[in-house]
Amino acid sequence: MQYLIGLDLGTTATKAVLFKTDGVIVSTSSKPYKLYRDATGMAEEEFEDIFDAVLASVREVCINIEEGDELLAVSFSAQMHSWIAYDENWEALTRVITWADTRAVHYTEALKASNKAYDIYRKTGTPTHPMAPLSKSLWLKNEKPYIFNRAAHYLDLKGAIFHRLFGVKKMDLSIATGTGLFNIKEKIWDPETLEVTGLLTEQLPEVVSPYEIERGMQEEFAFKMGIPADTPFVWGAGDGPLSNLGVAAIRPGVAAITIGTSGAIRVVTDKPETDVKAKTFTYALDEDHWVVGGPVNSGGDVFRWLRDQVFDGELTFDEITALAKEVGPGAAGLLFHPYLGGERAPLWDANARGSFFGLNYGHTRSHMARSLLEGVMFNLYMVALSLREVAGDVKQIQATGGFTSSKLWTQILSDIFEQPITVPDSTEAGCLAATVMAQKALGLIDSLEAVEGMVGSNQTFMPNEESYETYRALMPIYLRLSSHFSEEYADIAALQRKLSNQ
Template structure:
């Protein structure tokens, strides 16, 4: 018997096939664009994403050459903070507004600096940032009043998929807790916040546990997906919390670092945890477990941007190295610290630990000695400096964290994972599959149907262990301290750049 983890990400959807003993068998991926019509906008076409979900499952079954009757379980993972508006017929009135969208930054800046902003954070565990639905809905109310008046439901992409496939409006507690509208302790939509943004409960989906079993597919949908009526669907959770489960980062002192398009640092907690300085988030995993941590807007996206804009001549070699592998190999010819070249990776503003949508990317310390390889390495280091800042902030909130379980697309590069070990000074464990969110979705689904206990079944075989190089770590400590000092000095200037970019 087989299970599938459906992982709906920011730039692609992946369907990953797992055997009965949770070993990865095969995977299929469909990519789609992030639409940026204006500097602060970051949108997607929800219909394209739903089509990608259908295709990944259908093509995975075909590619793996297995009997469709042997697929008995599908768990769903989804990126957080997306928002779209639909009418009474479930027709989209807006594109999907993603976590990377900053259009409500001015409103959020004002709210964050107020006592009300901190009060909302303490209740919800969601930092006051443009990713939150509070800002997105407020922007729609003031800038798109006609759409706001027509809004039948405000949905995430997973909710929209559930309505399309199963005919119901439901949202799992995990995704609900990332909206900024969900009361962590009362476990329901927060009436005070809904009143603040002038919407009501009826415009939101029904909140269900992350173990909720969705209705059976129609016969036509079974054909569309190459499945049978024997396959059960579990709603699952957000990709972030599921990455911890899939990476086996479920013990005290262990954290999961996931770097895909964006990046995140997370650890499991047995109670809701918030931070005095509002640097970290806290989201629901199950009825008695939460995930605390922080996310960066700029992960592998930063290296892809550099590759696209400054190394266009590098092409994927048939049967050989990809363009990404080539630029990483080139970067590794440069010593740790990039000979004093520093990159602030804030191409999309920044979430943790600064939560500053106005932050912008910068190269500093540029001199005539720096070549393309220096810049490539500085970009890779800058992404990990951002992760390290989150690790430090999380440790201040909950105590020392010793071991990192790594996952996400960056984990395909041993060089980048070793850089994570060297910068953080911590031992890095690399699980057998880097599809941690998809595996987490399957393990949660099996927990939901009583096939296993979640916190004992996620033990993965560790594929590799990376030990920090102490000399490199010492150098990186100097560079990271410089990174944080430079950010503080530039913090009040970033808004000027944003203003100039928006003219």
């Protein structure tokens, strides 16, 4: 037998999945780690925790490989926008600063107020937001000069894993296009953008194809993973673009909607496409496939807040969604804006804050639960409206992520979008997509479209006419509130930061 391993470097866990070459899952292993947060907007991880999770998860799935079988390659999906600074001796100066970190908000807003932000977006395809390494670098420069002035190298999380394993200083094209520093037209680190940040080209890694292969890792790590040291490691791509590939949403007009810790809606184009309103991103899947879409902070993380803070951690996901099902569409007129940790698309405002609107004496925790589920989907629909202006109408939607385990939540998505929602068979879309890229890198397949033979349809949800009539009435109110509240987000966020420091 021949096998491939897809590794997903996620925000809360690293997952390894062992596949046969036809996409059939043999075994999985997931190793969690802590995301460190505080009131300042910090969202960091310990690199050693993640590196240990990589070693352990690969070793665990490799138990299923028998003598005489062959492991063809290990390939990667990774969270985007992470940033790590190193000194000249490759000693880490920071933890992994993740996409969720919002401490750069002040410098992001200042950049937006200048005439530079839009030009940078048009060249890099990454909206100006604290998530991006562009903004993180400005924050380090101004808030942590003792780190910024010592930094000789910068890598993302995946690049740091490869550096530890192989001693290389590289970054794949997909991850590079999400930094806000890389010119997507010229395919170089953008000199004018680097000048804004104070970064030098020599501090940044070589940008390589997602199909780049590394061999000959250190024996120590090969032993800990239980694999040969000459096993090919394929760079792969960012988790967002790979989510489209993993559900076979790579043809024009086919969108992928993913909700895990966070969420996104994306479509694939054959060239970079930017938005005149700068509301959508453009990231590479590979040199010939570009993903246009919008990421949202508000997904499973918001549901966990509901579970822990409103339901006191006493109920499970299924039990809470069962309560939400007890009330009808629209939650009796209760709306929820899910911006608990700021928001990326469609607002691109790290100061955004969450709210329930329309609360009255008749509303219960069940209404709050339903309103939260609906609010996440209303927010995604707002992103879809922006996406339509850039990439045209969405004709088909493939859904993936933890939310699809809830029939209610997936039905709400169908009702709000007024479109059928197909849930593919593959529950490990990112890892599957990574192995498809590995097969192309190894010359085993000619085209990424081979994934269509590996992804079947598990279930299709059809919109309910009675439900979407209600959502049609609520959507304009939701949109107007988003506009009205935006004027107050900066002030309430500043007050919250002040009060949290007292």
